[in-house]
Amino acid sequence: MALPRFLDIEYCQTDDALFPVAMAWSLEDGRMKTVVIAPEDAWLPDDGDLGDVDLRYLEEQGVPVIELARELHQDLPDQTVYVDGLDPDEVLVDLIFGAIQQDPPFEIAPISELITGIDQEALEDRRHQLMIEEGLEPQLPENGVYALLLLAKEEGLLDH
Incomplete structure (x- = not known):
């Protein structure tokens, strides 16, 4: 049985901009991939204010959106991918694929649709606690x- 897939996106948000800067997702075997994302010019605000985001780093280290989309197509085709449900993940995924005029190859769902015995707030508290425990x-x-x-x-959803 394939493991559930998970995704998290780090993003830049200012008054004039919202765009992804890094993304991680899990694979069928539980391994993980992480990429820094090179921003599209259209995502950048005219005033150049990106808060504490280092644009030069993103441009030098980031993967072009077309390459990211190709990897996501390979890794997550026709999957439901679970997110923490706190961030604008759906908007960010739409930005990535919209930049290359494609539809995402996967559906996004909050973790609360996978783990149904606990309410969203308790799930978030537990996730936060796990992050602290694991440093x-x-x-x-x-x-x-x-x-x-x-x-x-x-929750017993993984075999490993």
């Missing part, structure tokens, strides 16, 4: 995915 920095998307994997494991 995970919440702003790293791979840590967000790892915490969701731990949550699913606790």
Whole structure:
């Protein structure tokens, strides 16, 4: 049986901009991929204000959106991918695929649709607690995915 897939997106949000800067997702075997995303010019605000986001780093280290989309098509075709339900993940995924005029190859659903015996607030509290226990920095998307994997494991949804 394939493991549930999880996704987390770190993003830049200012008064004039909202765009993804990094993304992590889990694979069928429980491994994880993480990428820094090179922003599309259309995503950048005219005033250049990106808060604490380092644009040069994103441009130098980031993967072009077309490459990211190709990887997501390979890794997550026709999947339901679970997210923490707190961030504008659906909007961010639409931005990524909209930039290349494609539809996402997967559906996004909140973790509360996978783990149904606990309400959203209790799920979020437990996810947050797991991040603290594991010493995970919440702003790293791979840590967000790892915490969701731990949550699913606790609920008996993973074999490993």
